[in-house]
Amino acid sequence: MDAAAADEREEFVAFVQARQHRLLxxxxxxxxxxxxxxxLLQGALVxxxxxxxxxxxxxxxxxxxxxxxxxxxxxxxRRRREQLTWEPPARVAPDxxxxxxxxxxxxxxxxxxxxxxxxxxxxxxxxxxTEARTAAVLGVSVGTxxxxxxxxxxRLQGMAPELRDLLAAGREV
Amino acid sequence: xxxxxxxxxxxxxxxxxxxxxxxxxxxxQALRVRRRRQNMLAGTVLGATVVTASAVVVAVRxxxxxxxxxxxxxxxxxxxxxxxAPVDRMPATPPVRMGTALPRNPGNLAAAPVLGSxxxxxxxxxxxxxxxxxxxxxxxxxxxxxxxxALQFLSDPAKRIVSPLRPSSLSxxxxxxxxxxxxxxxxxxxxxxxxxxxxxxxxxxxVLWLTSGSLLVGQQGAAYLVNVDRASATRLPGSLxxxxxxxxxxxxxxxxxxxxxxxxxxxxxxxxxxxxxxxxKVDFRGLGGYRVSRxxxxxxxxxxxxVRAGQRNASNAEVVVVLDALSGRVVRVLAAAATxxxxxxxxxxxxxxxxxxxxxxxxxxxxxxxxxxxxxxLALP
Numbered sequence: 001m002d003a004a005a006a007d008e009r010e011e012f013v014a015f016v017q018a019r020q021h022r023l024l025x026x027x028x029x030x031x032x033x034x035x036x037x038x039x040l041l042q043g044a045l046v047x048x049x050x051x052x053x054x055x056x057x058x059x060x061x062x063x064x065x066x067x068x069x070x071x072x073x074x075x076x077x078r079r080r081r082e083q084l085t086w087e088p089p090a091r092v093a094p095d096x097x098x099x100x101x102x103x104x105x106x107x108x109x110x111x112x113x114x115x116x117x118x119x120x121x122x123x124x125x126x127x128x129x130t131e132a133r134t135a136a137v138l139g140v141s142v143g144t145x146x147x148x149x150x151x152x153x154x155r156l157q158g159m160a161p162e163l164r165d166l167l168a169a170g171r172e173v
Numbered sequence: 174x175x176x177x178x179x180x181x182x183x184x185x186x187x188x189x190x191x192x193x194x195x196x197x198x199x200x201x202q203a204l205r206v207r208r209r210r211q212n213m214l215a216g217t218v219l220g221a222t223v224v225t226a227s228a229v230v231v232a233v234r235x236x237x238x239x240x241x242x243x244x245x246x247x248x249x250x251x252x253x254x255x256x257x258a259p260v261d262r263m264p265a266t267p268p269v270r271m272g273t274a275l276p277r278n279p280g281n282l283a284a285a286p287v288l289g290s291x292x293x294x295x296x297x298x299x300x301x302x303x304x305x306x307x308x309x310x311x312x313x314x315x316x317x318x319x320x321x322x323a324l325q326f327l328s329d330p331a332k333r334i335v336s337p338l339r340p341s342s343l344s345x346x347x348x349x350x351x352x353x354x355x356x357x358x359x360x361x362x363x364x365x366x367x368x369x370x371x372x373x374x375x376x377x378x379x380v381l382w383l384t385s386g387s388l389l390v391g392q393q394g395a396a397y398l399v400n401v402d403r404a405s406a407t408r409l410p411g412s413l414x415x416x417x418x419x420x421x422x423x424x425x426x427x428x429x430x431x432x433x434x435x436x437x438x439x440x441x442x443x444x445x446x447x448x449x450x451x452x453x454k455v456d457f458r459g460l461g462g463y464r465v466s467r468x469x470x471x472x473x474x475x476x477x478x479x480v481r482a483g484q485r486n487a488s489n490a491e492v493v494v495v496l497d498a499l500s501g502r503v504v505r506v507l508a509a510a511a512t513x514x515x516x517x518x519x520x521x522x523x524x525x526x527x528x529x530x531x532x533x534x535x536x537x538x539x540x541x542x543x544x545x546x547x548x549x550x551l552a553l554p
Contacts, residue, residue, distance in 0.1 A: 017196050036427075043477075103185050
């Protein structure tokens with residue numbers, strides 16, 4: 001390996017090490033499955049490594065978020081095609097034997113959103129991205145981000161009335 | 174307040190996600206992807222101009238401790254839009270690979286001492302010679318020990334003696350060995366030579382360690398998840414076949430199954446649910462008009478790649494196939510009868526074949542000999 005290649009590798013590794021934990025958490029919140037989240041992140045990191053020379057001077061973190069989101073959507077579409085009989089329940093109800101905490105209700109309701117709606121909420125409220133950056137990552141307009149945020153929060157309320165007060169406050173942002 | 178509370182719920186939901194260590198692996202995988210693309214590009218050019226060709230290429234590996242010879246490779250007919258999977262063939266005498274944990278041959282096993290407590294820290298392999306005294310040997314640091322645990326050697330429906338040693342019997346850390354028995358499974362801590370009996374009524378046939386350290390046990394039409402620390406087993410709902418579960422890719426929540434049922438589906442299960450979460454098909458188009466008619470032996474995953482032996486349709490010829498687990502696409506084939514024993518590293522499969530224990534580099538197709546033939550069942554971590 002020549003010196004330039006070694007420098008690139010070192011730079012890539014340092015970049016990833018500083019962000020991988022947060023990105024994995026973000027991927028998990030979008031897809032709802034740790035195993036899949038790690039696969040999504042791993043796949044995105046390989047793609048980033050393949051394009052590192054070109055992307056490193058731009059916004060590699062946005063590149064990763066975009067790949068994770070698009071791959072999550074591809075996975076979801078594939079699963080939807082293969083599980084045509086699967087119907088989500090109209091309302092989320094925690095198992096009676098489980099601790100029906102707010103977090104569990106929130107997670108269950110989150111899983112019923114579309115990947116784009118989940119991604120909008122995660123990017124806005126977990127990753128603290130602006131509407132403009134969220135729009136850039138998802139490849140949509142700022143108006144779409146605003147409307148999807150509103151729709152997602154409203155759907156969460158519909159599926160989990162326990163969160164109504166909390167989410168109503170969230171919609172005001 | 175609203176933003177803070179939504180953010181807090183997200184933070185709490187993601188709090189248990191452990192920190193990954195993916196940076197080095199991603200860079201290394203990208204390098205392999207580049208190499209594979211270059212190989213495929215070369216194969217596509219060859220396939221477009223020559224219907225069947227063979228070439229012998231000497232792959233020089235600089236300061237490497239071995240010099241693998243790429244096998245004769247025939248380029249299959251090109252399917253439009255699908256890169257053809259390279260088909261490797263077994264060289265008559267693969268070059269020797271140095272520096273492996275396996276001895277060149279088992280040697281005099283009759284002189285092997287009984288495995289006692291503290292004799293080893295981890296096992297490099299388990300071996301049960303065929304036609305011998307029905308004994309399992311533990312290889313560690315180049316030396317064999319004899320396992321003194323009483324094991325049942327049962328007969329299958331064809332009255333053939335079946336070894337309780339499976340290629341997937343040894344845990345990834347080399348410390349635990351699992352043996353399926355009638356009405357129970359024996360788990361042996363190889364560092365203390367102590368056995369734990371886990372009651373599972375019925376004829377237990379398969380064992381497979383999950384990456385979490387739990388154990389899957391399979392019977393005809395039934396699968397069990399064993400908590401080794403508690404010596405307890407839970408029957409799993411659904412039709413999961415443990416014999417078809419991909420080792421190295423499965424944890425306590427999600428398992429990948431390369432099913433040996435009509436259509437050869439590639440399924441992903443969430444354990445505890447009765448139906449697969451993802452049910453897709455293997456894409457055999459890269460095989461140039463051929464496909465695999467049935468799988469055999471264990472399947473192993475490394476990164477995005479899964480390797481398993483099978484029979485090719487039309488001729489029933491035995492092949493070893495490497496798949497991309499995400500796309501289901503066949504990416505490399507070895508046209509030979511061999512049993513994959515696992516991955517030596519991220520791009521090298523260990524194979525048990527009639528001409529020895531071999532290392533197959535799935536990036537280059539190179540085959541090297543790790544050891545002489547081990548006649549019997551061999552399990553690696």
